[in-house]
Amino acid sequence: MKVETIMLAGDRSVRVYRIGKGAPLVWLHGPHGIRASDPVIAALAKNREVIAPLAPGFADADELDDIRDVRDLALHYDDLFEALDLDAIDLVGHSFGAMIAAEVAAHVPKRVRSLTLISPLGMWRDDDPAPDMFARPAAAMDQILWKDGAASAAMMNPADEPADPVEKAVATAQALTAVAKFLWPLPDRGLRRRLHRITAKTLVIRGADDALVPASSMEDLVAGISGAMRMTVPGAAHMVPYEALPDVAARIERHLTEIVLAA
Amino acid sequence: MKFHWFHLMPYPYLPEDFKERYPSVWVDPPANELYDPVKGHDLYHDYLDQLEFAEQCGYDGICVNEHHQNGYGLMPSPNLMAATLARRTSKAKIIVLGNSVALYDPPTRVAEEMAMLDVLSGGRLIAGFPVGTAMDTAYSYGANPTTLRDKYREGVELIVRAWKERRPFSFNGKYTQLRYVNPWPTPIQTPRPPVWIPGGGSIETWEWCVKNDFLYAYLTYFGYQSGLPVINGFWETVERLGAEMNPYRAGFLQFVGVADSDAEAERLYAEPAQYFYNRCFHVSPGYGNAPGYSSIATVRKGVLSAVGKAASELKGQALTWKEIVDKGCIVAGSPQTVIDRLNDMADQMRVGHVLLLCHFGNMSHETTLYNTERFARDVMPKLRHRFSDYEDKWWPKDTLPNIRQPSMPGGRRPSMAAE
Numbered sequence: 316m317k318v319e320t321i322m323l324a325g326d327r328s329v330r331v332y333r334i335g336k337g338a339p340l341v342w343l344h345g346p347h348g349i350r351a352s353d354p355v356i357a358a359l360a361k362n363r364e365v366i367a368p369l370a371p372g373f374a375d376a377d378e379l380d381d382i383r384d385v386r387d388l389a390l391h392y393d394d395l396f397e398a399l400d401l402d403a404i405d406l407v408g409h410s411f412g413a414m415i416a417a418e419v420a421a422h423v424p425k426r427v428r429s430l431t432l433i434s435p436l437g438m439w440r441d442d443d444p445a446p447d448m449f450a451r452p453a454a455a456m457d458q459i460l461w462k463d464g465a466a467s468a469a470m471m472n473p474a475d476e477p478a479d480p481v482e483k484a485v486a487t488a489q490a491l492t493a494v495a496k497f498l499w500p501l502p503d504r505g506l507r508r509r510l511h512r513i514t515a516k517t518l519v520i521r522g523a524d525d526a527l528v529p530a531s532s533m534e535d536l537v538a539g540i541s542g543a544m545r546m547t548v549p550g551a552a553h554m555v556p557y558e559a560l561p562d563v564a565a566r567i568e569r570h571l572t573e574i575v576l577a578a
Numbered sequence: 579m580k581f582h583w584f585h586l587m588p589y590p591y592l593p594e595d596f597k598e599r600y601p602s603v604w605v606d607p608p609a610n611e612l613y614d615p616v617k618g619h620d621l622y623h624d625y626l627d628q629l630e631f632a633e634q635c636g637y638d639g640i641c642v643n644e645h646h647q648n649g650y651g652l653m654p655s656p657n658l659m660a661a662t663l664a665r666r667t668s669k670a671k672i673i674v675l676g677n678s679v680a681l682y683d684p685p686t687r688v689a690e691e692m693a694m695l696d697v698l699s700g701g702r703l704i705a706g707f708p709v710g711t712a713m714d715t716a717y718s719y720g721a722n723p724t725t726l727r728d729k730y731r732e733g734v735e736l737i738v739r740a741w742k743e744r745r746p747f748s749f750n751g752k753y754t755q756l757r758y759v760n761p762w763p764t765p766i767q768t769p770r771p772p773v774w775i776p777g778g779g780s781i782e783t784w785e786w787c788v789k790n791d792f793l794y795a796y797l798t799y800f801g802y803q804s805g806l807p808v809i810n811g812f813w814e815t816v817e818r819l820g821a822e823m824n825p826y827r828a829g830f831l832q833f834v835g836v837a838d839s840d841a842e843a844e845r846l847y848a849e850p851a852q853y854f855y856n857r858c859f860h861v862s863p864g865y866g867n868a869p870g871y872s873s874i875a876t877v878r879k880g881v882l883s884a885v886g887k888a889a890s891e892l893k894g895q896a897l898t899w900k901e902i903v904d905k906g907c908i909v910a911g912s913p914q915t916v917i918d919r920l921n922d923m924a925d926q927m928r929v930g931h932v933l934l935l936c937h938f939g940n941m942s943h944e945t946t947l948y949n950t951e952r953f954a955r956d957v958m959p960k961l962r963h964r965f966s967d968y969e970d971k972w973w974p975k976d977t978l979p980n981i982r983q984p985s986m987p988g989g990r991r992p993s994m995a996a997e
Contacts, residue, residue: 376874379724383752450605450717450864481878488877491869492724499868500720 316351321368323394325381330369331399335360340405340571341396342367343412345434345554346460348490351475355556358564359407363571368395370415372493379496385504388415388497389422396426403428405571406515409556410434410527411494414506417536420517421509429574430515430540431567434525434553438532439503445527449495453487462524462552470557510539516577517543518570520563522551544570579924579964580973582639582673583632583950584831584933587625587659588650590940591617592857602862603649604713612649621652624943629663631947632936633670635954639704641673641933643776645711646718650858657691664699668981671974672699675776675795675933676706680726681719684754685733686761689740693765700978701766706774706795707734709783713861716868724870729753731786734773738790741770767976774829774972779808780876784815787827793972795829795933799859801906802832802923809927826970829931832923833938835910836952843910846945848899851908853939856896908938913956920957924964931972 316334323329332349334356340363342356349356349367359365371378371391382388392415396404406427408416413435420427439445448459458464465471477483497504517540521533530547537543546566551558592612593599600607629640642659645651653659660674672695677688688707696703709715709730716723732751736759739747746760765771774793777783787794794812798805809828816823835847902908909919920932936953937946 383725447864449869450862452863452866455864485874485878488869488872489874492874495869496722496724499716499722499724 316356321395321398323391323398327371327378327381327391327394329371329395330374331395332356332367332369333364334367335362335364337363338405339364339366339401340407341365341401343406343408343416344370345410345412346456346490346494347470348373348486352469354469354560355409355564358560359567362568363405366399366401368392370412370493372496373490376489376492379493382496385418385497385506386422389418392419393423393426402426405429405431405574407431407567408433408435410553411436411498413437414497414502417506417513418504418509420515421506421512424512424514427513427515428578429571430513430517431520431570432517432536433520433556433563434522434528435519435533435536436498436502436528437504437506438528438535439501440529440531440535443529443531445502445529445532448527449491449499453484453491456487456491459526460553462522462550462554462558467554467557470554507535507539510536511541513540516570516574518546518566519543520546520548520555520566522553522555522558523547523549524552525555527553579961580638580826580931580970581953581958581961582641582931582933583629583637583670584641584643584673584675584935585625585629585653585937586643586645586650586935587621587652588854588858588939589613589618589652590621590853592649592853594857596857597860600860602865603858603860604645605647605717605862605865607647607649609647618652625937626659626662626666628937628943628946628950629659630666632950632954633667635951636958637670637934637954639671639673640667641675643675643706644678644708644714646714648713648718650854657695660695660703661698664695664702665984668700668983671702671704671977673704673774673933674706675704675774675797676708678710678715678730679707679733679737680721680730680753681710681715682733684756685736686740686756686759688733689737690761690763692737692771693741693761693763696765696767696771697763700981701974701976702981703765703767703771704774704974705771706776707737708776712868712871713865716871717865722870723868725753726871727782727873738770738773741765766978767974772972772974776829779811780872781811781815781879782873782875784812785819787812788816788819788821791971793827793829793931795831795931797831797933799831799833799855799907801908802830802927803906805830806926809929813928823928824930824968824971825928825965826930826968826972828927828929829933830923830927830929831933831935832920833908833910833935834916834920834949834953834957835908835936836913836916836949836957837910838912840911840915843912843915844899846949847908847910847941850939850941850945851899851902851910852897855902855907855939858939913952913960916953916957917960920961921964924961928965930965930968930970
């Protein structure tokens with residue numbers, strides 16, 4: 316995987332990873348950031364070039380200073396895609412990354428051709444509340460993310476993660492901080508009000524046992540985005556792309572092929 | 579050395595199996611299931627009586643604080659309690675420790691209310707500004723922990739400026755925008771009441787206190803031995819920044835229990851102590867911290883928030899009286915025992931302001947008054963001389979010489995009363 320640093324106006328910099336060959340596909344990562352050994356990125360890169368930017372705050376907490384709300388965040392990504400000369404993007408996001416993807420597609424509809432939202436955060440219903448992902452020790456986070464309560468072997472102790480326990484705790488705290496900035500106290504920054512702006516062909520994927528994304532949230536999302544399709548994966552939870560990779564990868568490929576054919 | 583009587587105002591009627599039945603004393607213990615407001619009526623009056631009694635006994639300050647959705651802290655609004663104390667007392671300084679500034683929009687509300695208290699009390703207010711724990715702010719009030727400290731600091735700076743400026747001004751902050759900042763009333767104390775910052779062990783807080791001449795108070799429930807590294811960190815910061823190593827720029831919280839003998843102290847105070855540590859102090863570990871609540875620098879240094887750390891330390895184990903005393907959580911025993919230990923505390927910590935918890939857990943009203951009086955009579959005079967060669971610059975200086983007392987004008991009664 317190649318890494319480059321893209322400079323944006325206002326002294327912002329973004330770390331961007333690239334892997335594979337073919338038409339570009341943009342991957343917006345979930346709560347763990349980006350690892351060189353990420354199996355989902357590897358699967359998506361089989362016949363596409365995957366471009367994966369690191370979300371602000373993951374590399375350096377100060378990056379969040381001037382990105383104060385979800386609108387700033389969406390425009391930050393628009394700036395990045397402009398700098399990368401990416402238009403009519405095939406955008407795939409997981410978890411927090413799916414929320415960002417939906418916000419970019421709603422703020423700048425023409426920038427996004429297809430949208431794949433996997434375990435998307437960003438929707439909330441008082442009558443069907445999801446548990447608080449933050450009110451738990453960081454070490455217990457896996458219990459709520461994974462169907463079996465523990466990370467899969469590939470994600471448990473990746474070689475490219477810091478081995479030092481202090482640095483590991485710092486990295487976790489930093490990632491959670493970056494996510495909490497936009498999801499506290501509830502994962503609702505008004506996406507529902509903007510869904511009607513999304514014109515991208517949209518696929519929503521949810522693990523049937525995802526505690527953080529209630530089925531009702533997925534239904535609301537599908538109902539709110541014109542022509543959106545859905546896939547529910549049995550036996551998987553919030554980490555569904557990692558828990559059911561072959562099925563999820565195949566479905567995404569089919570979605571993207573349909574879009575190319577339709578175009 | 580100065581001594582202040584601090585009340586947490588705990589709810590003393592939590593069921594015996596509270597720990598088994600409920601995950602946390604803070605944030606989500608169901609209020610309508612556990613709290614009885616009729617009992618609460620007596621409780622508030624007992625607690626306020628105790629604070630007023632402390633003044634009679636000669637404590638320098640009486641102290642209230644702010645907690646939310648908390649079974650051991652029934653003061654969501656310390657300013658309400660301070661207001662009644664301002665009317666019913668005249669000598670003790672009123673230490674509001676304090677208002678969690680980031681929870682109030684606009685923060686000038688806090689400037690107004692604290693100025694009201696200062697005027698009402700005749701210039702006796704000490705203005706405390708805690709960030710507030712993660713439980714109070716992030717979880718109970720939904721404040722975003724990633725911006726909490728930044729918002730808090732902006733708010734404190736706005737309040738202090740609002741007290742000082744001679745003319746109305748505009749404020750275009752990151753979190754607060756005001757076209758007209760001009761709070762009425764203004765405080766009696768000029769340029770402002772002393773500002774005390776109760777904090778955990780965060781490095782940024784120490785530097786900020788020293789640079790702004792705010793008093794730093796470390797509030798831990800685990801006594802001076804466990805609090806020593808934090809206070810040492812503060813003194814290292816004071817020295818590094820070249821400020822005066824004046825003991826009165828620091829405060830520390832300490833539980834105390836005084837009796838005729840060490841054995842008698844155990845008889846009187848073991849149950850309330852165990853109620854506090856084993857029943858009140860049962861906080862779900864998930865609430866102890868929130869992402870972004872501690873800076874990355876603080877996380878890296880491994881200094882977690884005091885309460886969160888303590889909650890995880892205590893998880894699952896019930897403390898015996900011996901452990902509570904041996905760990906120094908509570909300084910208890912005969913007057914001589916307490917004097918010796920507090921002298922040791924003064925030697926080790928060099929802290930000029932001691933915030934005393936003479937009431938804790940489910941201690942009865944009578945025992946509380948007894949403990950309050952014994953400490954004032956048998957311990958306080960023996961420690962008064964400590965640090966007397968330093969000037970206390972973090973103490974009200976403009977208190978009025980004649981404080982008004984509640985009275986009916988000219989001793990009159992409303993004429994309707996006779997009809």
